[in-house]
Amino acid sequence: MVRPRWLLTPRVAVGRSWRIWDRAVAIWAGVNLVWVAFDLTYVPLRTFWLQRNLHPLPSLPLVIPLTALPDLTRVYDPVKGIEHHRETEDWLAGFARMDRALDGEARGGTGSGAASSDKTGSGKAAGSSNKTGDQSTSAALRRQQVALTVLMIEENPFLDSGNAGTLEKIKNRLRQRAGDESAKQATALLLSDRWLASHPWSEEERFWRQQILPLVETGYWRSIDENGRPTDHFWRFDLLLFQSVFALDILLRVVRLRRRFPGLSWRDALLRRWIDLPLLLPFWRWLRLVPVLERLSTAELINIEPLRAVISRAVVSLLALELFEVLALQLVDGTQSLIRSPQWPRWIRSLRSHQSVSVSDEREVVELLRLWGPMVLGQVAPRLSPELQGVLGHALQQSMRDVPGGVLLPPALSRQLAAGVVESLLELSRSTADRLAQRDNLQVELLQRFGDRFWDELAAALERGGALERSQQLLCTLLQELKLTYLAQVNRAGIDALMDELDELTTPAGPGSPAGEGSTAGG
Structure with missing residues (x-):
């Protein structure tokens, strides 16, 4: 692609202190852009940051744990106004109590229930009663957990977080595990005495912890601010840490610009920094990509010229043909309108008047x-x-x-x-x-x-005969054929061939190519 002329002009050298400041602000703007991207994607990707598991193929149970990543939800949930949902929190707490009771029951009870064999018969009876008490406690906790699961299915607390499909995943996994068509009945079956008698709790616990608990943990509740929108405190940190720095930098740039051009007004100097406007907007924060790239490029930290050339080529390829057709049609239609005008004799006589009367008192034609x-x-x-x-x-x-x-x-x-x-x-x-x-x-x-x-005789001849109308008709027909043939030929050729020819004409020849090859390739 052709390099813009403004990129070919040498830049004015700046002082070392200003160069250090510009680079520091450019790096700080890059940090802000990364944080903006993280903030915009945090809520949709909160499950990933909570569990830190990567699922490359969602259709397969393939999980890649990323335990090296920190748990950012504890730090960033308050920024977005996210809290644990009461129903899912109660369900997780109830499961933890039930799990401890079933683990104690699987180990044979606690306390005197594990006493040595030399105890008296009364000691054995006490141990037996403790074991029976543990079983009754676990049974009650299991019934309570079934009730909590039924309540979760009926209330669907995942609607508040916009993850309505999470409940369907839980119900499907419960039904597949129990082989039942009802998720409520499947929960009651999986936590019943009959099921646990044939399925050790160690295996069932693995199912609940790997298949159900990660889904339940994704449920959350997000508070609403006074305007009726979800709470978001990002703007406070953005204003304090970043936008204040950007405002100061923009002001310094305007001052430097007015020093270089003393006749430039403050308004015009601010308008010349229009590209920095997205850095100060509290909305549409993704637009900060443009000024951040501009600053990084100006500070010579990155080179965006290849990217600019690719984008420029894509935009030109999309718009060049349509723009050319519109301009060509306007030109041809305007010429046809002039040709159809009946004012030809007056225009021809005006040429004679132009020779006789001249503003500069000079007869140009003579x-x-x-x-x-x-x-x-x-x-x-x-x-x-x-x-x-x-x-x-x-x-x-x-x-x-x-x-x-x-x-x-x-x-x-x-x-x-x-x-x-x-x-x-x-x-x-x-x-x-x-x-x-x-x-x-x-x-x-x-x-x-x-x-x-x-000029008088030519105008009079056009007025007397039918030469004017016939000439206008022939010229308009010629232009109409030009529109139908030439523009159609441009459509058939396509703009890609023209862009390739432009690249051949503007791309310098390589060190191993013959001299002049780059300049004659397009011919």
């Missing part, structure tokens, strides 16, 4: 005749003597053939006659050129009168 007449008649015409003799000699021979009873002139005689005629004409042209080269008021007046009469 002066052009005085300048070009001697040059054409005195210098150009004599050099064409051989060609004129050949044309005139051939014309004499052809004219004698057409005369009834005429004889054929010998070529030598025809050339001699032609030479005499041409020499007479050239002598006349030389003398005329000498006369035109001299200052003669009468000559100027005669030329002026000739030009005025010529």
Whole structure:
């Protein structure tokens, strides 16, 4: 692509302190851009930051743990006004209590239930009663967990976080595990005594922790501010840490610009920094990409010229053909409108008036005749003597053939006659050129009168006959054919071929290519 002219101009050198400041602000703007991208994607990607698991293929149970990443939800949830949902929090707490009870039951009870065999019969009876108490406690906790699951299914707390599909995933996994069509009945079956008697809790606990708990943990509740929108405190940190720095930098840039151009007003200086406006906007923060890239490029930290060339090529390829068609159609249609106008005689007569009355008191057309007449008649015409003799000699021979009873002139005689005629004409042209080269008021007046009469007679001829309408019709038809053929040819050729030709013309030749190859490739 062609490099813009403003990129070819050398930049004004700045002081070392200003260069350090510009680079520091550019880096700080890059940090802000990264934070803006993180903030804009935090809520949609909160599940990833919470679990720190990557699912490259969602259709397959393939999980890549990213434990090296920190748990950012504890720090950033308050910024977005996110809190744990009460129902999911109760469900997780209830599962933790049930898990501890079932683990204690699986280990054979606690306390006196694990006493040695030399105890009395009363001690054995006490251990048995403790074990029975643990079983009753776990049974009650399991019934409570079933109730919490049924309540979660009915209330669907995931709607508040915009993850309505999470509940469907939980229900599907419960149904698949229990082989039941009802998620509520599947939960009751999975936590029943009959199911746990044949399925050890160690296996069931793995299912609940790997398949159900990660989904339940994604539920959250987000508070609403006074304007009825979700709470977001990002603007406070952005204003304090970044936008204040950007405002100071913009002010310093305006001051530096006015020092370079003292006649520049404050308003015009601010308008020249219009590209920095997205840095100060509290909305549409993704637009900060443009000023951040501009600052990084100006500070010579990155080179965006290849990216600019690619984007420029894409934009030109999309718009060039349409823009060219519109401009060409406007030009042709405007020309047709002028041709169809009945004001041709008036326009032609205005040429005569323009010669007679001039603002600069100078007759341009007459002066052009005085300048070009001697040059054409005195210098150009004599050099064409051989060609004129050949044309005139051939014309004499052809004219004698057409005369009834005429004889054929010998070529030598025809050339001699032609030479005499041409020499007479050239002598006349030389003398005329000498006369035109001299200052003669009468000559100027005669030329002026000739030009005025010529334009008058031409306008009158167009008014009398049908030549004006016929000429207008023929010229408009010619332009219409031009629109239908040339523009259609451009469409068939496509703009890509033109862009490739432009690249060949503007891209410098490589060190191994022949000299001049880059400049002649387009030909």
